[in-house]
Amino acid sequence: MAFPVDLRRCQILGLAGTASLALGGETAGALPVRELLAPASAQRALGLVGVYFGVVLLIAAWLLLGRLVRGSEPPTPRSLLLVLGVWAAPLLLAPPLFSRDVYSYLAQGAMVDAHMDVYAHGPAQLGGPLADEVAPVWQNTAAPYGPAFLAVASALSGLTRGELPAGLFGMRLVALLGVALMAAALPRLARHSGADPAAALWLGALNPLVLLHLVAGAHNDAIMLGLLGVGLAAALGRWPVLGAVLVTLAALVKAPAALGLLAVVAVQARAGRHPLRAVLTTTAAAAATTVVATAVAGTGYGWIRALDTPVSPHNWALTSLLGRATGALLDHLGSDLAPLAVPAWHLLGLAVTAAAVLFIWLRLRLRPVYALGLSLLTVAVFGPAIRPWYVLWGLFLIAAAAPNTSVRHRVAALAGVLALAVLPSGGPADTGQLVLAVSGGVLGVVVLWQAHQAAQAPALGRTA
Numbered sequence: 417m418a419f420p421v422d423l424r425r426c427q428i429l430g431l432a433g434t435a436s437l438a439l440g441g442e443t444a445g446a447l448p449v450r451e452l453l454a455p456a457s458a459q460r461a462l463g464l465v466g467v468y469f470g471v472v473l474l475i476a477a478w479l480l481l482g483r484l485v486r487g488s489e490p491p492t493p494r495s496l497l498l499v500l501g502v503w504a505a506p507l508l509l510a511p512p513l514f515s516r517d518v519y520s521y522l523a524q525g526a527m528v529d530a531h532m533d534v535y536a537h538g539p540a541q542l543g544g545p546l547a548d549e550v551a552p553v554w555q556n557t558a559a560p561y562g563p564a565f566l567a568v569a570s571a572l573s574g575l576t577r578g579e580l581p582a583g584l585f586g587m588r589l590v591a592l593l594g595v596a597l598m599a600a601a602l603p604r605l606a607r608h609s610g611a612d613p614a615a616a617l618w619l620g621a622l623n624p625l626v627l628l629h630l631v632a633g634a635h636n637d638a639i640m641l642g643l644l645g646v647g648l649a650a651a652l653g654r655w656p657v658l659g660a661v662l663v664t665l666a667a668l669v670k671a672p673a674a675l676g677l678l679a680v681v682a683v684q685a686r687a688g689r690h691p692l693r694a695v696l697t698t699t700a701a702a703a704a705t706t707v708v709a710t711a712v713a714g715t716g717y718g719w720i721r722a723l724d725t726p727v728s729p730h731n732w733a734l735t736s737l738l739g740r741a742t743g744a745l746l747d748h749l750g751s752d753l754a755p756l757a758v759p760a761w762h763l764l765g766l767a768v769t770a771a772a773v774l775f776i777w778l779r780l781r782l783r784p785v786y787a788l789g790l791s792l793l794t795v796a797v798f799g800p801a802i803r804p805w806y807v808l809w810g811l812f813l814i815a816a817a818a819p820n821t822s823v824r825h826r827v828a829a830l831a832g833v834l835a836l837a838v839l840p841s842g843g844p845a846d847t848g849q850l851v852l853a854v855s856g857g858v859l860g861v862v863v864l865w866q867a868h869q870a871a872q873a874p875a876l877g878r879t880a
Contacts, residue, residue, distance in 0.1 A: 423491050423499070426481040430503040433474030434627060437840075438510035440466030440856075441632070445511040446518075446842040448580060449548055456848075464849060465856035467513070467840040472860025474503070474624050475832050482828065485618045486821075493603050496617045500599060503622070504592070504631050512584060513632035515803075515842040519549035521636060522583045524559045525569025528715060534559040534566060535718025546578055551842075563713035564668035565636050570713070584634070591634040595626060597642025598812060604649040605816035609785050619824055620815030624835035629805035637805055640669040641812050644676050648785060648813075651683045656694070659683070660701035667702075668709050668719075672795050672809055675788060677702055678777065682784035733802040735765035762800040769798045789813030804834040 443453055444463030453460040481499065484491055491499075512518045523539035523546050532541060538556040539547040547555070559566065568590060576582035599621040603613035620626075630638040643666035651659025659680045666673035677698055684694035710717060739758030746754040773791045780787035793810025796802055811827050818824045839845050839853065 423481075423484060423495060426477050426484065427499050427502050429480065430474055430477030430499065431506070433470045433472070433477055434503050435506040436466050436470030436473065437513065437628075437632065438470075438506040440464065440468075440470060441510045441513045441840055444840045445513045446516045446840070447511050455846075461852050464840065464852045465859065468836075468853045468856030469860045469863075471624065471628070471835060472857045473864070474627065475835055476860075476864050477503075478618075478622060478624055479832070481622065482618055485612075485614050490612075490614050493613050493617055496614060496622060497599055500595075500617075500622050503627055504595070507627065507632045508588065508592075509585070510632060512634060512842075513840045514629055514838045515633045515635065516549070516551045517636075517842075518584060518587050518634040519546070520551070520554055520559075521561075521565075521569050521587055521634075522573065522580070523547050523550050524561070524566060525571075525573040525583075526578055527559075528566050528570035528713070529573040531714075533718060534715065535721065546580065546583075549580070559719075561636065561670060562668035562719050563710045563715045564665045565639065565670070566715055567709070567713035568639070588631070588634045591630055591636070591638040594636075594638030594640070594642035595621065595630055598626075598638070598645050601642070601645030601649045602812075602816050605645065605652070605785055605813070608649075608652040609783070609817035611817055615824065616816045618815075619818075619828055619831075620812045623811070623815075623828070623831045625805055625808055625811070625831050628835055629803075630808070633805065635805055636669055637808060640666045640673050641808065642666075643669065644673045645812065645816075647676060648679055648683075648788075651680045652785075654687070656680060656684050656689075657697065657701050660698045661705045664702040664705040665709065668706065672792055675773070675791050675795070678791075679784035679788045682777075682781055682787070686782060686784070733765075733800055734797060735761040735800055765798040765800060769794055772798070783817060783819075785813050786817035786819065789815075789817060804837050807831070807834060 440463040442463065443457075443459040444461075444467055447453075481491075481496075485496075507513075520539065523542055524534045526546055527534045527537070527539070527542050530542070535558050538554065538558060539550040540555040541547075569587075572583060572586045572590070576586055599617060602616045602620045606613040606616035626638075629635055630641075643662050647659045647662030647664075647666060649659075650656075650662060660677060663673060663676040663680055666676060681691070681694045681698050684697070685691045710719075736758060739761035742761065743754045743757035746757055772794045776787050776790050776794070780790070789810045789812070791810070792813065793807065796806040796809050799806075807830060811831060814823065814827050818827070836853075836857065839849055845853070
């Protein structure tokens with residue numbers, strides 16, 4: 417007999433999951449340096465168990481909600497937005513989770529506010545308590561973000577006067593704004609693509625990666641995707657210049673969104689505008705937006721050379737893994753080519769990405785939103801760096817424009833697996849932490865199974 421599912425149960429189960437995440441994060445999250453507990457402390461261990469217990473509950477709630485969305489009486493988009501708000505609420509005041517990137521954002525904003533060149537120097541140049549919060553690997557790394565985001569980070573630095581709690585809360589509000597824009601754009605993009613708006617919201621806005629990394633992690637990918645989504649919606653709604661401006665602003669947060677300009681051109685061509693005119697109009701709007709945003713931010717054009725900012729040497733991107741394995745083999749064989757292995761694989765990955773994106777657009781140019789989603793997913797998978805939330809670049813748009821349920825099932829499975837891939841502290845895992853994380857996940861599965869059994873018992877009794 418199936419587990420009884422209704423919207424209220426899904427809402428409560430997901431709320432229990434994010435509440436457990438928030439509570440566990442108080443001791444096991446990406447806390448400020450002065451609040452970090454010893455790795456072997458009982459409080460941190462309990463927090464880690466609690467976080468993974470919460471992750472499992474959240475994934476279960478999301479999957480059950482998916483059953484409702486596919487059912488005979490699916491919830492309305494408005495009801496799903498309410499569920500999203502309820503699930504996100506406990507994370508609003510939680511400490512950063514699954515990454516320390518938000519501290520880098522704050523330090524870079526303070527550098528811009530102090531008229532320091534963030535494209536020439538890392539946070540170590542800033543010095544002081546705020547810079548100390550940045551992960552060591554990024555202390556001397558230039559900012560890889562565009563002037564639109566750095567203008568926001570600088571404004572936030574001025575408003576909060578460098579106070580860490582206020583800065584963290586401000587960055588989370590920026591991320592929540594991005595998620596709100598994503599949720600607003602998804603139904604519109606789905607209707608234009610002939611897809612179900614409720615299914616698009618379920619996969620594109622309510623999936624665990626959004627809550628864990630865009631909300632709890634406060635990543636700037638949220639505002640990038642939000643601007644990209646509303647920009648595409650504007651272009652599809654016969655506002656191509658506004659669409660180009662918004663998509664360009666998204667690219668001036670993080671560069672991959674620039675691929676969205678291809679979709680803006682394709683939308684205009686599909687609507688009957690001459691392709692050359694569409695290209696010229698979009699290019700002019702993008703160039704003007706870039707000039708104005710860079711002038712307002714006051715960062716100069718150093719962000720262009722910062723696009724090749726080095727990645728972490730231990731990054732687990734596919735090309736990085738293959739590069740390190742090849743380098744180790746060459747080193748074992750005594751070859752002098754070992755140091756070139758990782759750069760060579762990264763270059764090959766870029767070539768594969770370019771070829772794949774070209775193929776996608778040649779095949780799917782009449783479905784620009786879907787083509788863009790597949791392109792951004794390709795960039796994330798074959799790029800030199802990957803994090804679980806990078807998958808959202810493509811997943812967000814695939815959710816709105818996937819041609820069938822099978823595609824949605826595949827990307828949903830990917831999201832569910834990646835939701836379990838990172839520790840709440842954002843640091844590397846050791847054996848003890850993995851055991852605790854698995855214990856928390858197993859505890860979540862046991863509790864769900866017991867709830868399932870308890871729900872079945874009354875129904876079985878009535879049948880008997």
